[in-house]
Amino acid sequence: MAARTRRPMRREPSQERSRAMVRRILDAGYEVLLAHGYDRASTGRIAAAAGISPGSLYQYFPDKHVLLGEVVDRCADRxxxxxxRAFVANLAGGSLPDAVRGNVLALITAFEENAGLLRVLYEQLPPNADTRRADFKHRIDELATTALLGYLPGGARADAVAWVLVRTVENLAISYVLDxxxxDREDAVEEITALLTGYLATRLDPERR
Known part of the structure; x- marks a missing residue:
């Protein structure tokens, strides 16, 4: 799918008072989004949750799609x-199976604590927001590729290996959280770890296994 151009905010905040107002609107947007879902997260509801008039909201955001897009981007960045941070910490020492297990656990825990956002990203975003899901996946791909570079033999396709790993653990972790x-959670983590470690064993530098 070709990338779509995202519409910008109507007005970029230049003063602290304006920036505080935008943060207030985005915080309210997040609360309304999780409480009511994407389709029912109207600008009226968001303005009411922020304690402002719809007119004040429209000074910064032309419509709910731009506003909620900013909310989703901010949360996805966090x-x-x-x-x-979890990837870096888990790869700092220890065996590869321990690093894989730590990353699987970190991913599932992060997804569990952000289940509402996850549901919006994967179940509620309209078709014209598909690039936001793609951006999120691409960022995780980059993290995994960087993490793998030190383990793979010279010339190995770290990007391809990362793509397989990320798509596998992503779908398993999301399914575990949303459905x-x-x-048992611990059993699920161990089985996913065994699956990924087994695959990596066929790709890694023998000295780093």
């Missing part, structure tokens, strides 16, 4: 940063 199975 989630990506959290996952990035919980009757499987």
């Amino acid at each position: 989630l990506r940063a959290r996952i990035s 919980p199975p009757e499987v």
